[in-house]
Amino acid sequence: xxxxxxxxxxxxxxxxxxxxxxxxxxxxxxxxxxxxxxxxxxxxxxxxxxxxxxxxxxxxxxxxxxxxxxxxxxxxxxxxxxxxxxxxxxxxxxxxxxxxxxxxxxxxxxxxxxxxxxxxxxxxxxxxxxxxxxxxxxxxxxxxxx
Numbered sequence: 001x002x003x004x005x006x007x008x009x010x011x012x013x014x015x016x017x018x019x020x021x022x023x024x025x026x027x028x029x030x031x032x033x034x035x036x037x038x039x040x041x042x043x044x045x046x047x048x049x050x051x052x053x054x055x056x057x058x059x060x061x062x063x064x065x066x067x068x069x070x071x072x073x074x075x076x077x078x079x080x081x082x083x084x085x086x087x088x089x090x091x092x093x094x095x096x097x098x099x100x101x102x103x104x105x106x107x108x109x110x111x112x113x114x115x116x117x118x119x120x121x122x123x124x125x126x127x128x129x130x131x132x133x134x135x136x137x138x139x140x141x142x143x144x145x146x
Contacts (some may be wrong), residue, residue: 016042019081019095020142022145026079036062038095040083047092047111084110114141 019038023030036057041048044056054069073093077084085092085102096115101116118141123134 019097022081023076026081028075028079028081031072033064033068034076036064037069037072037076037084041093041095043076045095047094049090049092053093084127099136099138101141103141103143106142106144116137 006024016038019042020030023034025037028034037053040053040057040060048056050066050069050073053073053099054064054066057064057069072081073084076082077093081098083094083097089109092111094111096113101114103112104110105112105113118137123137126132128132
């Protein structure tokens with residue numbers, strides 16, 4: 001089976017400004033704290049816990065409290081502006097909100113965003129097997145470096 005994959009260093013169409021525009025379109029107030037959280041997620045392009053975000057922002061000299069970080073992450077995630085991955089170790093937040101897949105390194109736990117396109121024949125087989133018309137999908141892959 002062939003899949004095409006592209007690392008997510010290439011931001012989804014529109015980038016950071018599109019995320020800001022989406023917030024405005026949704027009527028979300030773009031407070032200084034909310035903008036700081038978004039900027040950090042777009043700068044690091046990684047999956048971070050709320051604690052990581054709090055620590056990174058404060059290390060950059062951006063004064064923000066734990067509660068503010070949690071509230072802004074929840075608001076941004078609920079509005080579909082950022083993604084939230086529930087893991088056994090807690091929630092991780094990422095800058096992407098478009099449908100995409102993930103590859104988790106079993107050695108380090110690092111998560112990499114992937115754009116994966118399944119062969120159309122495989123999608124048709126899944127539809128025939130399940131009786132569902134597939135409209136979108138995400139995959140979670142786990143592995144170790146070779």
